[in-house]
Amino acid sequence: xxxxxxxxxxxxxxxxxxxxxxxxxxxxxxxxxxxxxxxxxxxxxxxxxxxxxxxxxxxxxxxxxxxxxxxxxxxxxxxxxxxxxxxxxxxxxxxxxxxxxxxxxxxxxxxxxxxxxxxxxxxxxxxxxxxxxxxxxxxxxxxxxxxxxxxxxxxxxxxxxxxxxxxxxxxxxxxxxxxxxxxxxxxxxxxxxxxxxxxxxxxxxxxxxxxxxxxxxxx
Amino acid sequence: xxxxxxxxxxxxxxxxxxxxxxxxxxxxxxxxxxxxxxxxxxxxxxxxxxxxxxxxxxxxxxxxxxxxxxxxxxxxxxxxxxxxxxxxxxxxxxxxxxxxxxxxxxxxxxxxxxxxxxxxxxxxxxxxxxxxxxxxxxxxxxxxxxxxxxxxxxxxxxxxxxxxxxxx
Numbered sequence: 001x002x003x004x005x006x007x008x009x010x011x012x013x014x015x016x017x018x019x020x021x022x023x024x025x026x027x028x029x030x031x032x033x034x035x036x037x038x039x040x041x042x043x044x045x046x047x048x049x050x051x052x053x054x055x056x057x058x059x060x061x062x063x064x065x066x067x068x069x070x071x072x073x074x075x076x077x078x079x080x081x082x083x084x085x086x087x088x089x090x091x092x093x094x095x096x097x098x099x100x101x102x103x104x105x106x107x108x109x110x111x112x113x114x115x116x117x118x119x120x121x122x123x124x125x126x127x128x129x130x131x132x133x134x135x136x137x138x139x140x141x142x143x144x145x146x147x148x149x150x151x152x153x154x155x156x157x158x159x160x161x162x163x164x165x166x167x168x169x170x171x172x173x174x175x176x177x178x179x180x181x182x183x184x185x186x187x188x189x190x191x192x193x194x195x196x197x198x199x200x201x202x203x204x205x206x207x208x209x210x211x212x213x214x215x216x217x218x219x
Numbered sequence: 220x221x222x223x224x225x226x227x228x229x230x231x232x233x234x235x236x237x238x239x240x241x242x243x244x245x246x247x248x249x250x251x252x253x254x255x256x257x258x259x260x261x262x263x264x265x266x267x268x269x270x271x272x273x274x275x276x277x278x279x280x281x282x283x284x285x286x287x288x289x290x291x292x293x294x295x296x297x298x299x300x301x302x303x304x305x306x307x308x309x310x311x312x313x314x315x316x317x318x319x320x321x322x323x324x325x326x327x328x329x330x331x332x333x334x335x336x337x338x339x340x341x342x343x344x345x346x347x348x349x350x351x352x353x354x355x356x357x358x359x360x361x362x363x364x365x366x367x368x369x370x371x372x373x374x375x376x377x378x379x380x381x382x383x384x385x386x387x
Binding site for chain 2: 044053054055056060063064069071137150152158172197208210
């Protein structure tokens with residue numbers, strides 16, 4: 001019997017139980033780190049309640065998608081919050097309220113990867129826009145526009161989220177990323193490329209139905 | 220005590236883009252749908268005390284149509300102005316969930332629980348996006364897109380002077 005056993009009779013059993021407990025707990029932690037499903041404290045994944053997908057509106061369109069622009073953009077935002085606080089100690093000493101400004105910096109960095117889609121809207125195409133002279137076909141098409149710029153929730157990565165950012169503020173920053181891709185797409189010549197591609201698509205198709213000459217004018 | 224807040228938001232939008240590329244596309248979009256879904260999450264763990272719930276609504280814009288380059292002319296007769304065209308299968312061109320169409324209707328977190336992080340809010344939106352994608356095939360969108368594509372190509376060929384049009 002050791003010194004501890006002499007000083008505290010019966011402590012040997014307690015030490016044994018404690019040792020086994022530690023071994024079991026450590027063993028469980030090691031096992032749970034390799035097999036996360038064994039971890040009883042593992043967070044349950046979010047589970048969406050089953051709600052319907054509602055069709056709010058449907059309409060016929062005739063949009064010729066002729067070019068797309070893919071980009072990954074970064075939105076790096078910093079905000080400074082200045083709060084007016086009361087200096088309690090000084091207020092007590094001076095027996096009047098003493099205020100001071102406390103500032104904090106909040107940073108948010110978001111990466112978004114998405115597509116900008118452009119093309120020509122053929123919905124408004126009328127008979128007057130097509131002139132046929134023997135084997136020549138002249139067609140007037142509306143010039144290319146950006147139809148959609150898409151960055152869906154799964155296309156966003158939050159890189160830095162420091163400080164206090166409300167969910168609504170984050171949605172505003174995500175919208176900024178969308179606008180940024182759209183602006184860059186236009187800058188990098190998406191609309192010119194769309195017109196060029198539409199010209200080729202239309203020319204090839206109209207030629208395949210017997211016209212020898214095709215002239216496409218963008219209006 | 221917060222008596223006033225000065226809010227300043229600086230956006231470094233001139234920062235470089237990580238990657239970009241331009242590509243050709245040749246799809247004819249023939250239907251556009253506006254879809255909406257309510258996302259409801261009740262985050263309850265066996266070891267937590269108190270509620271942590273969020274309710275948000277999202278709107279999605281969906282466009283479907285056909286691959287224009289796959290439009291195949293099976294037969295064509297210049298004299299009788301008759302044409303037979305084979306339409307390709309319709310497909311989903313894009314699903315767009317604009318960030319400004321995500322609305323937080325209710326966020327309820329009890330004192331003993333942590334607020335939802337922005338990462339978690341995004342995860343919930345990703346689940347919503349996935350749920351919408353899974354439901355697309357049940358909504359009959361592709362059938363509608365195919366029908367409209369047929370109608371568009373027919374009227375377009377008429378404008379180009381065709382008299383007998385057969386679309387298969």
